[in-house]
Amino acid sequence: MTTNALRRSGSKGQAGDKIFSGAALGAGILILVTLLAVAVFLLIQALPTFTADPTLVSGGEGFFSYIYPIVIGTVIAAAIALLIATPVGIAVALFISHYAPRRLAAGLGYVIDLLAAIPSVIYGAWGYLVLAPALVPSFQWLAENLGFIPLFEGPASQTGKTILTAGIVLAVMVLPIITSLSREIFLQTPKLHEEAALALGATRWEMITMSVLPFARPGIISAVMLGLGRALGETMAVALVLSTGSLIPSLIKSGNQTIAAEIALNFPEAFGLRLSELIAAGLVLFVITLVVNLIARAIIARHKEFSGAN
Amino acid sequence: MSKRIDVKDLNVYYTNFLAVEDVSIEIEAKSVTAFIGPSGCGKSTFLRTLNRMHEVIPGGRVEGEVLLDGDNLYESGVDPVTVRSQIGMVFQRPNPFPTMSIKDNVLAGVKLNNKKISRSDADALVEKSLRGANLWNEVKDRLDKPGSGLSGGQQQRLCIARTIAVKPQVILMDEPCSALDPISTLAIEDLINELKNEFTVVIVTHNMQQAARVSDKTAFFNIAGTGKPGKLIEYADTTTIFSNPGVKATEDYVSGRFG
Numbered sequence: 001m002t003t004n005a006l007r008r009s010g011s012k013g014q015a016g017d018k019i020f021s022g023a024a025l026g027a028g029i030l031i032l033v034t035l036l037a038v039a040v041f042l043l044i045q046a047l048p049t050f051t052a053d054p055t056l057v058s059g060g061e062g063f064f065s066y067i068y069p070i071v072i073g074t075v076i077a078a079a080i081a082l083l084i085a086t087p088v089g090i091a092v093a094l095f096i097s098h099y100a101p102r103r104l105a106a107g108l109g110y111v112i113d114l115l116a117a118i119p120s121v122i123y124g125a126w127g128y129l130v131l132a133p134a135l136v137p138s139f140q141w142l143a144e145n146l147g148f149i150p151l152f153e154g155p156a157s158q159t160g161k162t163i164l165t166a167g168i169v170l171a172v173m174v175l176p177i178i179t180s181l182s183r184e185i186f187l188q189t190p191k192l193h194e195e196a197a198l199a200l201g202a203t204r205w206e207m208i209t210m211s212v213l214p215f216a217r218p219g220i221i222s223a224v225m226l227g228l229g230r231a232l233g234e235t236m237a238v239a240l241v242l243s244t245g246s247l248i249p250s251l252i253k254s255g256n257q258t259i260a261a262e263i264a265l266n267f268p269e270a271f272g273l274r275l276s277e278l279i280a281a282g283l284v285l286f287v288i289t290l291v292v293n294l295i296a297r298a299i300i301a302r303h304k305e306f307s308g309a310n
Numbered sequence: 311m312s313k314r315i316d317v318k319d320l321n322v323y324y325t326n327f328l329a330v331e332d333v334s335i336e337i338e339a340k341s342v343t344a345f346i347g348p349s350g351c352g353k354s355t356f357l358r359t360l361n362r363m364h365e366v367i368p369g370g371r372v373e374g375e376v377l378l379d380g381d382n383l384y385e386s387g388v389d390p391v392t393v394r395s396q397i398g399m400v401f402q403r404p405n406p407f408p409t410m411s412i413k414d415n416v417l418a419g420v421k422l423n424n425k426k427i428s429r430s431d432a433d434a435l436v437e438k439s440l441r442g443a444n445l446w447n448e449v450k451d452r453l454d455k456p457g458s459g460l461s462g463g464q465q466q467r468l469c470i471a472r473t474i475a476v477k478p479q480v481i482l483m484d485e486p487c488s489a490l491d492p493i494s495t496l497a498i499e500d501l502i503n504e505l506k507n508e509f510t511v512v513i514v515t516h517n518m519q520q521a522a523r524v525s526d527k528t529a530f531f532n533i534a535g536t537g538k539p540g541k542l543i544e545y546a547d548t549t550t551i552f553s554n555p556g557v558k559a560t561e562d563y564v565s566g567r568f569g
């Protein structure tokens with residue numbers, strides 16, 4: 001019998017490795033299976049909508065005519081939210097990580113994290129009761145002075161319950177996500193690279209543009225994507241704040257609708273084909289989120305060579 | 311294009327901890343000065359006060375004067391950004407900007423403060439700086455590739471190129487070879503010998519042979535015990551420090567009897 005002293009069997013370390021890799025694999029598979037199950041459920045339930053007589057679908061002109069205005073509404077609301085929340089979130093995160101005195105930074109970071117814990121119905125109520133009325137004068141001003149741009153065409157809403165208001169409420173909701181993730185990433189910038197910039201005679205802002213932002217780029221994209229996920233899927237706040245209607249270009253008139261709010265508002269009374277329609281709308285939202293994430297991954301991957309990971 | 315440094319009665323603190331006490335030293339223009347001493351004696355700390363990098367660390371402060379050709383770096387109204395553009399620094403671990411190409415790394419400091427530079431001037435400066443850092447021949451075909459793809463020694467020379475591109479008066483180096491293999495180390499030592507024709511060079515090293523090989527003058531720092539401040543024990547011509555030191559502690563250290 002040959003024995004090799006280097007061979008060992010059943011030692012503790014190996015068992016630990018096996019358990020851990022097994023658990024990791026299991027968790028990974030579980031996630032994929034769940035995702036697949038959701039997709040299959042959506043597909044099966046949505047199927048009747050696609051095969052049904054177009055005249056029976058809401059609006060009477062088939063699923064596409066029904067869905068595309070609310071897809072656009074969803075995208076507009078999410079775009080407004082990100083357009084506002086991304087620069088503000090990055091600026092606040094930079095302030096906390098690189099400008100504020102330490103004690104102020106800690107307090108501010110804590111407050112931002114708290115914002116993320118507020119339930120969305122509260123944001124919705126705030127948007128409905130406070131923000132919407134407060135925005136009415138600004139909407140009127142926009143209609144009077146920039147009304148020639150289709151986006152600000154009048155007459156402005158008298159209640160302020162418009163897609164722009166909804167977008168702003170969504171911006172406030174995604175702001176904590178973008179801010180706290182960005183802050184974490186900014187704080188992880190290697191001291192080495194910050195000092196490299198400073199030692200060349202960079203000002204603090206130049207140091208941030210040379211060292212911090214390039215390092216944080218993939219992380220910022222991920223943070224924005226997480227924010228986008230919340231903005232796309234948010235139901236309650238939009239349902240409360242937006243006075244819905246058909247698709248219109250003006251952001252300051254009532255009108256437009258988002259997928260998530262459409263589903264939430266109509267789901268309780270829906271049955272039969274209408275239910276299937278709403279689930280199909282959910283499927284569309286699922287696909288939009290998936291596509292957005294794929295695009296984000298592609299953007300991150302494209303810059304891999306210069307990411308410093310090599 | 312190089313200036314002398316005179317340090318007068320400098321105390322260096324981390325918040326309330328006195329890390330380096332009462333250092334006075336005169337560093338000639340166009341010379342190489344080495345700082346040696348056991349680890350923890352404050353060589354890096356002191357070096358970083360010479361271009362106001364020490365205050366980047368929270369709680370970092372100094373008392374005393376550092377004069378660059380007579381101008382006090384620490385006088386109120388002096389902008390540390392200006393100081394650092396005149397007194398460059400090379401760090402222990404090579405730190406090229408990972409998201410920038412080799413070329414952009416060299417130009418990083420030059421493009422600061424919104425300075426505009428024409429394309430041809432930029433190309434000429436990149437070549438001159440990389441030649442100055444003995445790196446040109448190795449990278450001239452891949453200037454647009456990321457700097458982080460180079461070997462450690464090449465990265466360190468890239469950092470030197472980036473530093474000399476801004477035409478500083480003084481170059482500070484904190485153990486620039488400690489993360490490098492012997493061949494890369496020799497390449498950098500050769501380079502230091504050339505740099506002194508144009509710049510004032512101050513180098514921290516834990517390697518005494520290296521100090522003996524590259525420097526004109528050597529400063530020996532020591533520490534009485536943990537928690538005690540580091541002090542400048544002896545400062546003299548390198549040959550004197552290594553062959554005929556005036557202080558017993560220096561002799562013990564350079565002969566390898568402690569530290």
Ligand SMILES: Nc1ncnc2c1ncn2[C@@H]1O[C@H](COP(=O)(O)OP(=O)(O)O)[C@@H](O)[C@H]1O
Pocket residue numbers: 324327329347348349350351352353354355356367537540
């Ligand atoms: N960031 C810091 N905060 C507080 N103390 C520090 C810091 N860096 C270094 N020190 C202390 O300052 C002293 C000198 O350290 P250093 O300058 O790194 O020594 P050397 O470079 O000679 O090895 C040591 O006691 C060290 O613990």
Ligand SMILES: [Mg+2]
Pocket residue numbers: 353354355
């Ligand atoms: Mg050191």
